[in-house]
Amino acid sequence: MSRLIFDNIRDLSLKETLDCGQCFRWKEQPDGGFFGVVRGRAVTVYSDGDRLLIDGASEDDRALWADYFDLQLDYAAVKEQLAAIHPEMAQAARFAPGIRILRQEPFEALISFIISQNNNIKRITGIVDRLCGCFGEEIADGVYAFPTAGRLAALEADDLAPIRAGFRHRYIIDAARKVADGTVDLELIRGLPYDEARQQLMQITGVGVKVADCVLLYGLHRLESFPLDVWMKRAMARLFDGLDPGAFGDYAGIAQQYIFHYSRSHPEKFLS
């Protein structure tokens, strides 16, 4: 298989981007690469100076991978704009300047963030792995795609027992069924006004405001989304003195990811 090369890439760190809590299927390899599966394509990605290398990708998928890593957006300009809003924002962006917001598969983002509720990232990763291993298509030896909505829709909640997601099993099945039968149309939601998009997603049992915001940001690339989890609420109260998230404007979602990762990496700031 071939290797895709993107030259002159700025503001991208694979480790920061793939290990900052926005996605759950990339595994760091001993050689420094990251192995993952996106839209049924298994690849290993590497950084080499200002080049991004994608092993196992076809030239036909160049646009797909540029899209996935959001290579067309000028993150330097976004960071400059955000840093001017608040000094803590500037510091958070400086801590992990190579974070980018991925364009994940919408259905994968939906299920992943349903699983995320009242859970921790390590266990979320394990549950997603087991979900793929049990119900995803095997695309290579021991490598599985994320399950389709149709496949999961045919199951009952108890069939998910092997993935050990507990009370979230029935939420996963409800989401899969509503996507499979068109009750929830993720591609249609992509183009809706924000509040309407949120309401559409919240038809699903187990999807509230926070999970809907994560699906919109990580799955549908709505960069104005600003998911507020326990870390973000603490950060906004303690580091930003209760600043209104609206202050971050059209790129609030990128600000959110810098702040989330910064806060999670500095728990000592929230001890007292």
Added chain:
DNA sequence: ACCCAGGAAATTC
């Protein structure tokens, strides 16, 4: 044993 985890549903007040 107890508390928490990228919350939301169910129940109670």
Added chain:
DNA sequence: GAATTTCATGGG
């Protein structure tokens, strides 16, 4: 309606 409890599971 707003506040509280419950929901599985695993790690610290």
